Structure formats: structure tokens, C-alpha cells
Amino acid sequence: MEGDTYIVNDDCISILEEISCKLSMEDHTLRTYRRAIGFGQNVKRDIVPLLISAKDPEIRDSAVRLMVNLTVPIECLLSVEILSQTEIGRHTIYELNRLLYTIKEVFVDLKATKAIIEYMKSILEADHKLSVAQCESINNCLLLLRNILHIPEHIHQQKSHTSMQNQILWNLFTQSIDKLLIHLMSCPQKSFWGVAIVQLIALMYKDQHVGTLQKLLNHWFEASQTDSSDDNESNTSPPKQSSGDSSPMLTSDPTSDSSDNGSGQMTTISSSDNADNVRIVSGDFQTNIIRGKPKMESNQKSNDFISCFESTEFNNQDIVMKSPEPASPTTSSSQVWSQKSRSQSSPSNQKHSAKSKKFQNKQPIHSPHNQSSELSDCGYATQVSQGKQLLMKTKFEVFHIASSPGDLQGEKNRESISTSSNDDDCPNQKPAHQKPPSTNKKQRFNAALKQRNATNPTMLATSTQEKKDSRRKKLVKRSKSTMINMKGLIHHTPSDDDISNILKEFTVDFLLKGYGCLVQDLHTKILTDLQLSIDTSHFFWLVTYFLKFAAQLELDLEHISPVLSYEIVSYLTFEGVSLCEQLELTSPQKGNDLRPYLRRIHLVVTAIREFLQALDVYKRSSHLSPEDKELIQTLQIQIGCTEDLRHMFVLLLRCYNPSFYSRQYLQDLIVTNHILLLLLENVSNLTEQRYSVDMVEHIKQFATVDIMHQYGTLLENFHDNSQFVNDCIFTMMHHIGGDLNQVAILFQPNILKTFSKIWETEHEICDDWSDLIEYVIHKFINTPPKPQMKITSPVLSDGVVINDGWAQEDLDTLYWYYTQGKTSKDVVGFIIDQIQESGHRTKSRQEVILRLLQQDIISADEYENLMKSEDSLYKAEVKSNNNADSPNAESGIEISDESELNGMNQLDDIKVLRDRLLKENKGNLILWLQRVLTECCYVKLNLLYSNENISNTSTFSTIMEPIPRHCILNKQSIPLVPFNSEQNKILVYQPFVLLLHKLGFHLPADANKLFVRIPEFWTSEILLAVAEKLGPIPRSILKFDINRVKKLQEVNNKMNSAEDSNQLPRISQIDISDSNSKESFT
Structure with a gap:
């Protein structure tokens, strides 16, 4: 250094390459060379000043690659759990954490981040087509920014007014990283850095509560359309009315739509954090090679490094846990169920109370509408009429909740379909299903609003349409404008509210200009590049987190059509089933970390939920073109015809295990299934009978003890659940107990106990659910107890009561015949002779062998051996008869000699087994x-x-x-x-x-x-x-x-x-x- 100028050595590139080589060859346990760099403060003294001062692209590229290597989290470098058990290991962890913290301190300097941004801009401004090396350089710059944002901070820094994270984010936005990212998303070479961009965006949003951003977006929408308000859009200071709404760590339960670790505890930076603590690593790194790619790096080395990171304890937890499930946007429609009058023919019982009769002969199901609640009850309706179950047409009532400045205070009290984060917004609020006092402000506001609507409905419709048109014009104008204007506040000390406002502005621009193509690119990369290890949770997070904002803003369909497509929901369905299988395989094995699987499957469920809710918003949108309306209707029908999607929720509910799945996951699962059932019923009304879904047959799959037990588990928290969640549970129970007439399935301890609590405490619920509770309890009390059925294996339970020509005497004596003839050369022939002597119908040899298996007299291996013997006897008989005909297999493929005989016998076996199953219904x-x-x-x-x-x-x-x-x-x-x-x-x-x-x-x-x-x-x-x-x-x-x-x-x-x-x-x-x-x- 000479003054403020850093003098670059002529051998700079070779020295940087030498350092990178030594880092790759250092002791993989103690990481001595890396620790020496930290002890000598070489990053602060040499590497970062070199990155700032150097103009040579090769020097910059080598310095960036070296910095990417030095910022690798320690969990990717060594086994923290094992190393922390020794004193030397703990000291190693401390020094490596200290190195990372020092690097983050250095990059708080505006010049450090500016050097990275300017380097990427200089590459992109080149006239020629980008080379592979240049694309890798841009990717390494993004990886470096990602690694820096991932580094944790000290607790004393947390308590200060501005964290290093906020300052770095502020600096990046003043240097127009928003323009840069959106430009990179649209480049032809975007496949090189698409994964890194997703990881970087996830870290930018990791401390942002979705509810905060939703409120800020509402404020932005409600701002006046004057020039002054437009100018105020880019102001980074928070609006007064929202100054208390954002918080640095307002996150939902870790088992919300953004994460699921099964622990039920929120991971935050506590007061005990310091530099020597082991930092939980983020799984965003495992989707790409962590280190900057050196010129001579082998594939084997990269694979080993990725596998090392994948073995860490909490991969990707920081990213997704700080991205809670958002509340339902106030501009979107609230899904509600309403049913027309139904007539059910349950078995009549004269001893039933009047209430029970009332339940059996149900009138329209409607929840009492609290004036403070802007939701109504809703449901998919089925009926039982004269023993034949038919689907009842259902009327869908949807109330669009329009945001207005006057109703801002009541927003926290609004019910939402989103189930994971709305409680976090106001944890002390009164449950929505409890009727508020008549002096409630929102009640008075809504009453006045209803009165105005009644007096002048035309004016209200005009005003609503004008508001929507105004919003659309604002979005169109924003899509053509430049990015965030920081107003020269380069040296501003940002607060959490400032960062929230910056991200609010970036969210709008990202949705308008980059969201769709980024999701599409990542989806294509996952499907086509099978050799690349990508953490799919980033893809699920992108769909879950931002699709809610897109629906809230009601963007033009062209902006999110790559996301709101059948290809996306099809892939989510496939991943949901695959993850379920992986969990079922992994969970019985001790020592396996289930949290990555749990988090991903939870994200799949909530991504599907956000997809369905967004689809419903656009289905009801008034500004869609005829082509867009046809596209939305086609998508609805495609989803309705997808059997795997609707059956997947039966599988996930059946496989739910409270020992490692969270209750929040169960809630999201039941709510998402509820929303899907609404769509299926709507599709049945849209299409001709050939493509409609048989709702009765589908709901029958939920009529099992196991699945209803899961519903009962969620209902145990009825006093904490939202009204909508309770309605989802009661509606399904209503169809099981009433429409399907299988009320005995509800006779479970957890369900009956909860029903009794609701009944005894006089909890505020609608009359329909009160009737359901009274009916179930009354039916349970008056139903005589049945003898407990002994659970047996499927072979025994299904194999005894079959009327296929076997006399009961033969069945009873079959074991005796087998025991007597076991020593003979032909036990099957001996049994047939004994049956003939008893005067009963002659049995074929295959029938006898299969019956021995059915009766559990022989094992599967013995069955195979006997069938092989039958094959040998059959071949000998064919040869002795000199059968010259050449039979064909049923598939039409000609066979001969040994293969011919084997094929015929195999077909005979298949026919026998098939006939057996048909006889058993x-x-x-x-x-x-x-x-x-x-x-x-x-x-x-x-x-x-x-x-x-x-x-x-x-x-x-x-x-x-x-x-x-x-x-x-x-x-x-x-x-x-x-x-x-x-x-x-x-x-x-x-x-x-x-x-x-x-x-x-x-x-x-x-x-x-x-x-x-x-x-x-x-x-x-x-x-x-x-x-x-x-x-x-x-x-x-x-x-x-x-x-x-x-x-x-x-x-x-x-x-x-x-x-x-x-x-x-x-x-x-x-x-x-x-x-x-x-x-x-x-």
C-alpha cells in the first residue's frame, strides 16, 4: 500500500493461484493454512484491497475465486459435530468462524461490494458474446456475494442499530444490484448462474416476514396516483403507518411453508451467539459448487465437496426458515364453502333426538357470518339418496376483500386461507371463530360499508373497478420504469424498515421482469441436468414465497404464466410422492437426519397451496383477455383430470406420523387438500360428465380410521385454529359421517374427546358443526359396542370367507391332508385324491397349491417350489404327447421349446392368480x-x-x-x-x-x-x-x-x-x- 493506493505485484496471478492450490491441499481436519490466512489478516490487508484496486480481469477473476474459497462455511470443510468434541477441534471451529466474521466486516465497506458489482458489469458490457470463462466469472461473483450474506454476525452487532447484513444489502442496492440481477435473469447464458441467483435472492429475503412485505405492498398500491406519490414509490424510508409492522426476525414457525425441521422451534440468532459458536449452515450452498472454480479443478473434487456439504446437519435451514408462510393477500379471494340444500337418507332411528334428525336431513350449510369476519363457510357437497351416492352441485361463494386505507387496522383480524403465518402477525388476537363484541370497530366499519353498498351498489362497483384499473396502470408504468432510486443515500445507515422497503420495491420489479423466467430456467435445469446436485427446496421456495405476492398484485398473466402452468404443478406432485417414499424409507433407520426431507415435503405442500390459491385469484379476475381466461380454464381442467395430484393428499395424510412430522405440516396438508377439493368440484361443473371427478368415490378414500385420526389430531387445537382451518376439518367429517354414512369411523378417542370439550365449553361454532358434534356423540352413546376385531394378516382375513367351490370340510381338513401326504412324492396329488374320496368336487393342482398358500399352510418359497414342480410335470406331459403345435404367448410374441413351455405355464399362473382375485371381489x-x-x-x-x-x-x-x-x-x-x-x-x-x-x-x-x-x-x-x-x-x-x-x-x-x-x-x-x-x- 502506498497511501490509499494498492500496488499490484507483477507475480500477483501466480501468487493467488498458489494460495488456492495450497488451500485445496491443506489438512482437511485442522485447516491450518486457512487459519493462518485468518490469523495474518491477509484478506483485509491484501486480498480485498487487491480486488478493489486491480484493473486486470485475470487478477480480479483469481481474487474472486480465492475469496469464494475462503468464505466457504465450516460445515462444508469439516465435520463440526465430531470436531467439536475435542479441545483442538473447538479451537479450530472458533478460528474458522472468526475468519468468516472478519471477511464479512471487510465487505461492509462500500468499495468492496462495488468492486464485485463493477466487475460483473464490465463483463456484461462487452460487445462480443460471453465466453464460458466469463460466465464462470459472473457465477463466482454471485457465489461470493451469497457466501458473504450467509456469514453469521456477532450478538453485539445484532443489538446495534444497523447489522452488517443490512448495511451490505443497502450498499448492494445503491450499486444497482437489482438491475444487474434482473438483467442476468434474461441473458442467453442465464443457465450458468441461475442457481446462484436463486440462492442469493433467498438470502436477501431470509430475515423478511412475508406479512411485512404484504402490508408494504398494500401501502404501495393504496398510494395516490399523483406525481408526488409516484416519486415517493422509490423512497426508502418507511411509511409512518407501517413503522411498527416490520421486525428483523418476525418469522413463523419453522414448520411453516418455508421450512420444516420437525422440531417446532424457531431458529433465530439468540443472545448467546458469538464467533466461536457453531453456525448452522444453509443448504443453498449444496446446490452448487461452493468454491470458486479454479482453472484446473477435477470433477471428482467437486463431487466430493458437494457430498461433504450435503452431510451437514441443517442444510438450507437459515434460508427457508426466515421465509415464513405469508398470510392470504387481501386483494385475493378468500376461498369459502357454501352448500345448497341437501337431503340425506341416513338410517333412521326413532330414538334420535331432534338435533340428530336435523343433522341427517340437512339444510344448507352456512356458517354464521360474524360481521367482523369477511369469510363465509364453504364446502364440497355430496349426498346420499336411496342408497346411491351422488354428487351435489355446489355453489361457490367468494367474497373479494378489497384493501382500503380505512380498513388497514382491521387487516390483522382478517381470516386467511394461509395457515402458517397469519397467527404470527398478531399472536394475541382473538380467535376469529369467536364472535367479537358489538362495539368492534371493524364491525361498525363493515356495517357502514354494507349500508353504503345497499344504497348505491352501482357506485361501489364503479369504484372497485376504477381502483383495479388504477392498480393495473401503476403496474404497467412500473414495468416500463427503471429500478429502485436510492436518492443518493449511499452513506445512509439503514434500519430494518429501510431494508423491508427496498425489498418491497425489488419484489415488484422482480415479479414483473424476472420471476417467471427464473422459475422456468431453474425448473428446466432440474429436469434436464440430472448429474447436477441441486437442492430442490430452492425451487419450492421460489414458487411458495413469490406466487403469493403475484396473486396479491394480480399481475398480468404473461408475467407468471411460466409459474402458473401445468408443468409446474405436475413436477410438484411428482416430488411430493417421491419425498414421501424417501421419508418412509429413511425414518425407520436410526441416525438419519430427516429434516431436509421434512422441509422439502412441507414446501411442496405449501407450494401447491399457493399455486391453487393464485389460480383461484386469476380465475375470478376481471381484466383477463379471452385467451387468458381460456388458458386458466384449461389449467383448471388439467388439474382436475390429474389423478396423481388428488390422490397424493390421500397418501400424505395416510403416512402422517406425529413423531417426526410437525402439526403445522398437518394443518397445511389438510387446508391444501380442502382447496383442491373446491377446485375439483368447480371443474365438475365446468366440464361435461365424461371429464368430471367422481367426488363421492374420491372422498371415500378419506373414510379410514387412520386419516380421520389425523383430522382429529388437528382439531384438538380447535381453540387456536382459525375458523377456516376448523371448517376444513368439520366439512370432511361431515361428509364422512353424514354423506357417506360412516359415522363409526369418527368414534375415535381423540375426536370424541375434542367434540366433548367443544360441547361442554360452548365454544362458538356454527349450527351445522354443532349438529354434527351432537349427532356423532348421540350416535356413539346409542350404538351398542361391537366385539373388538382381531387384526390379522391380509392372507388370513381375506382368504377364509370365499365361496369358490371349496367345502368348509375341505378347508378344515386341508392341513391334515397336507401333513399326512407331506412325506409322499406327490403331496398335491395325495391331497386331490383325499378330496375325491370325501365325495367333493375334484380340484386342479394349481387350485390346491394356491389354497395351501391362502391358508398359510405353506410359505411363499414352498409355493414357488411346488409351482416349479408343476412346470416340470407339464413340460414332460407335453413332450410325451408330441405336441407339435407352437403356441404363442398372449402378447403375440412367438416362443419355442423350453421358453414356449415356460411362457404357457406362466400365463396359466397369471390366470389362476387373476381368477382368484376376481373371486375375492x-x-x-x-x-x-x-x-x-x-x-x-x-x-x-x-x-x-x-x-x-x-x-x-x-x-x-x-x-x-x-x-x-x-x-x-x-x-x-x-x-x-x-x-x-x-x-x-x-x-x-x-x-x-x-x-x-x-x-x-x-x-x-x-x-x-x-x-x-x-x-x-x-x-x-x-x-x-x-x-x-x-x-x-x-x-x-x-x-x-x-x-x-x-x-x-x-x-x-x-x-x-x-x-x-x-x-x-x-x-x-x-x-x-x-x-x-x-x-x-x-
């Missing part, structure tokens, strides 16, 4: 198997030939289900997911398992998975052939024309045989029309 599960197989076949055909070539018509019902689609795209085997309890039970039923084995499925033990797998290498021909082995395929489950498909397959085979020819026809040029293509199937 399990035909619906065979149909389920056929449905999954044909869906996988359809996906493979669609990806190969496109839908117009395999189907006669293109309809909304011909969407590709998320699970098979993403598995096939990822070249993975397709899981046979048991969504409901019946499907789950059949997968442990031995005959069904044997059937799957005979068909060629991969069983869980073979694939080391939880679910049965359909092999990935099965072609569409094999999938269709396997489905046909189970019997005729009903046309109702087919999404393609079988005749067209078979003709396409024939053409494809001819093309493969003539691949040497240069004049092969295209698929689109081949006439695949068939006069029999409209032939119906049984």
Missing part, C-alpha cells in the same frame, strides 16, 4: 393395475409419437400423469404407488404379490425401494401386453386408440428392419387411420 385392484400400466404406455407413446398420432381426439383428459411422466423422462423405473389404504393392503396380500412377480414387476426387496416398480426398460408394447394379460382393458381407462397404437408399432418395426434405407417415411406421413379405430372395448 378384488377386481377393482386388477383394474387399478391395468390403469397404471396403460397410463405408463400412454406416456411412452405420447413422448414418442405425440398425442395426435395415438388418439382420435385431443381432450383435456389426455394429460400425462406426473409420476409416470417424470420417471420416464428421468429414465427411472415407475413406482406403483398405493395411494389409499385398500391399495396399500393389497400390496402385502400374497396372491397379489405373486401376480406382480409373475408379471415381471420389480418388488420392493429387489429394487431397495418402498413401492413396487414397473421396469424402466419395458417398452409401450410390453406395457400394453402385460395389461392385456390381466383381462380385457376397459375403454374408459384408455387415453389412446389401441388399433392406432398397434398400427404405429407395426410401422415402427418395419422402419427398424429397413433402417439402412434412405427413404424412410415419417410417422406423420403414414396413414394410421383405421375403420375399426372407434371400436369399443369391454
